[in-house]
Amino acid sequence: MGVLRARCALRWGSPWRRSFTEANLAGTTLAFLVVMSIHYPKSFFKLLSAGFLLAVLPLVIGLLIDTVAIGRLATQSQRAVYDAARVSHATRELSETASSLERAAQQSVVLHDAALWDSYRVLHERFVAAGAQLHALPLETPMQAELDALLEREQQLHAALLEAGMQAPLAVELAKRHADIADSAHQLLGRSSGAIDREVESLRSLAEQTESRVKAQLFMLLPFSIFVVAGFTYLLAKPIAQLEQGIRDLGERRFDARIEVSGPDDLEQLGRQLDWLRLRLVQLEEQKSRFLRHISHELKTPLTALREGSDLLAEEVAGPLCAQQREIVRILRQNSLDLQRLIESLLRHGEAEFQQVPLKLQPLKPREIIAGVVEKQKLAMVARDVKLQLQLDDFVMCTDGERFRIVFDNLLSNAIKFSPDGGTVSVSVRKTGSQALLEVGDEGPGVAAAEREHLFDPFYQGQAMAGGVVKGSGLGLSIAMEHVLTLGGQIDVGIGRGQFTVKLPLNL
Known part of the structure; x- marks a missing residue:
């Protein structure tokens, strides 16, 4: 129908x-x-x-x-x-x-x-x-x-x-x-x-x-x-991936590749700003390298005079020395040699990051390295009448001896500087499970709560006054932190008086 x-x-x-x-x-x-x-x-x-x-x-x-x-x-x-x-x-x-x-x-x-x-x-x-x-x-x-x-x-x-x-x-x-x-x-x-x-x-x-x-x-x-x-x-991910790669290159200090972003105008502008930042970082790296070369060269002149003076004293050119004076001259001469070695190393590696140097793991006893560092720091302790309390266990661990020495040397030097005259610095090292525990403490004022976040930043110096005749550069704890992280460990700051605890793997 x-x-x-x-x-x-x-x-x-x-x-x-x-x-x-x-x-x-x-x-x-x-x-x-x-x-x-x-x-x-x-x-x-x-x-x-x-x-x-x-x-x-x-x-x-x-x-x-x-x-x-x-x-x-x-x-x-x-x-x-x-x-x-x-x-x-x-x-x-x-x-x-x-x-x-x-x-x-x-x-x-x-x-x-x-x-x-x-x-x-x-x-x-x-x-x-x-x-x-x-x-x-x-x-x-x-x-x-x-x-x-x-x-x-x-x-x-x-x-x-x-x-x-x-x-x-x-x-x-x-x-x-x-x-x-x-x-x-x-x-x-x-x-x-x-x-x-x-x-x-x-x-x-x-x-x-x-x-x-x-x-x-x-x-x-x-x-x-x-x-x-x-x-x-794909169109959205491509410029974002290019930005991510550029940022990663900057973070990993790869400054040779130009940062280019193809996409919308605002993202391309951001890419150009990142490339400007890359060029700026290149300039800063060059300035840092020049600074390291210049300061290393300038340090060699007074170091040469210090070396020659300590050698003359050791040879008793200025007159006979007593046993205590000979010990002081020996310490001065040994430390001037160490300083010369550090400056020459700075000249050779001023443009390279320390993380690029491979680890040299080898079996060693921490107490032996600690004893050698304590011997080098003896003059500074005598000058401040600082007493040293040692508790060193005898055990073997597999680590980079030079990095371990630098860590302990910076922590001990820091403890001596911030200890009061006549104070006591305590050093202990022991094995706990699969880790080596290194503790360095002093009777100084400790680290303020507001300063703990920046304590390991390069060139950072807190409000507490350090003793000694030489003002610190603010690099010691930063260097110690870098070495500890490279060794696969961690470093902690105690509350109250100065107390640093370093945990390192035994690697056995």
Whole structure:
């Protein structure tokens, strides 16, 4: 039937809709290729927004198309149900009126009852009205033709019956022919029910087609959106990776490679700023190298005089020396030799980081290295009347002896400087499990809580006043920390009086 004549006017899979979807995908793809091949946007935010838009836009357009299609399908379904209900009601009204018309016609001509005759004429008018109402509804063409034929036959039969009159012998035959009219009306009612069933099946098939096309569109748009997301992920990740690599190079002191970032203008500007920082660090490194060379060269002049003076004293050129004076001269001469060795090492390695020197692990006894350092520091302790308390366990560990010596030498020198005159410095070394524990303490004021965070920073000096005639440079604890970390250990600062604890692996 024609209940859903309009349902085919705009189906989901109509050619214009498919063309629109294909054009949308083609346009989005073209835009993506333009972004990929021409240039980056001017800002990272614009690039991020463009990627989000290109990834979401096809899905949004597809969703809108599906929403419109499903909405129109729902509207058509509602209209179909409404029209089907009206057709069903009108055909049923026509069938019932035809049955009543048949009874009234036969009874009126058999009984020659005027009241029944008037009822027949009223039912005829009702039948005509029901037929006109049904004729106004959207019916299938065969059903429309059948209805027209039925109304025409009934009109001819009614006219013939009125012309003959209810008492004419022909009236009985004419009244019996109303049964054919009732049968045709019943057949029309059955056809309308079948047509409704067909329309329901058609709506179900159309809904399945819509569902299939929605799934097909989803399967088509999702890979495209994933492709767009992957492309923009690459565009976003590339400059970020270049920035990360540049920062890593700066952190690892690789200043030879230029930092270049290809991407949005703001990220490229950030890359240029990092490259400027690289050049600035190169200049600072060169300045540091020149400073080390100059200061090392300048230190050699007074050191030469110190060496010559100690040698003359040792040779008793200025007169004979007593035993205590010879011990002092020996200590001066030994320390001047150590200072000369350090300056020459500074000249050789002024431009290299200490971490670049490989470790030289070897079995050794910590107490022997500690004893050698204590011997070198004896003159400083005598000058301050500082007493030394030693608790040295006899054990073997595998470590870099030179680094261990520098760590202890800096900690002991620091303890002597901050001990009060006549104070006591305690040194202990022992084995605890798989570690060697070195503790150096003094009776000085200790480290203030506000200074603990920066205590191991290069050139940092706290508020506490150090004793001795030579002012410290603030490098001792920083150097000690670097060596301890290189050896795989840790160094801790005690609370209260000066107390440093070094933990080193035994490596056995």
